[in-house]
Amino acid sequence: MLAHPTLDKLNAMGLAGMAKAFGELVANGEAEHLSHAEWLGLLLEREWSSRYDRKLAARLRFAKLRHQATPEDVDYRADGGLDRALFMKLLGGDWINAHDNLAICGPSGVGKSWLACALGHKACRDDRSVLYQRVPRLFAQLALARGDGRYARLPRTLGHVQLLILDDWGLEPLNEQARHDLLEILEDRYGRKSTIITSQLPVSAWHGVIGDPTYADAILDRLVHNAHRIELSGDSLRRNLPRKA
Incomplete structure (x- = not known):
């Protein structure tokens, strides 16, 4: 069997992973002892792995996670x-299938964003769409989008991702437009998608951050009542990081 024509055909069909594996097997003398079924199995496994890796890389690029955190990195x-x-139960992802939410609360620097990104990374590995957003920056983006005609597209993206991570919630009170935007986002997601929200404030203080009692009741009803909760404590982990020269 001629190796080069086979490689050319595999590459022409977009089977890059299979082509690479084929070239390695041909160059390996031990490959002569493999059966046809073993050859085919190895080629298919490499092609599947190659496609999975490309899809995962694309999902992670879209997610724009703040930290390169993985479940294996959690201490x-x-x-x-x-x-x-x-946390191990949350990594299983059943709560995302059920369209539940997750609130991660605790003081600054205890690892809230890190845990949220680790869950986001696992969701990407499970072939789910994920998007990370810092809440203060999100409202600024929405305000800009409203002025340049992109407003309709951005909330649609926020509503469609299977897991939305809203980081640094509650750093400052919401104004009237931010309350409206947040309610619209959560209304689109309620019962359909899952949201992770991290905050230095306990859930009991969120009502005051929202400000308007009517909006606060509506927002928290869509966000909190079906939310799992992680309460963290302790000193900031950043204090233990080495200082830069």
Whole structure:
């Protein structure tokens, strides 16, 4: 069998992973001892892995996660009060299938954003669409989009992703337009998609951040009542990071 024509055909059909594996097998003397079924199995496995890696890379680019955190990086021994059993259950993703939400609360620097990004990374690995947004920057983006004609497209994107991460919620009170925008986003997602929200404030203080009682009741009803909760504590992990020269 001629190797080069086969490689050309595999590449022409877009089977880059299979073509690379084929070239390696031909160059490997031990490959002569493989059966046809074993050859085919190895080629298919490499092609599947190649396509999965490309799709995962695309999902991670779209997600724009703040931290390159993965579930394997989570330190359950850190003194932050993380419930390992709960977090492992969340990594399973059933709560996303059920369109539940997740609130991660605790003081600054205890790892809220890191945990949210680790869950986002796992969701990308599970072939789910994810998008990370810092809340203060999100409202600024929405205000700009309203002025340049992109407003309709941005909320549509926020509404369609399977997991939306809203980081740094509650740093400042919401104004009238921000309240309206947040309610519209959550209304589009309620019962259809899942949202992670991180905050330095406890959930009991969120009503005051929203400001208007009517909007606050509507927003929290869509966000909190079906939300799992992680409560973290302890000193900032940033204090333990080495200082830059």
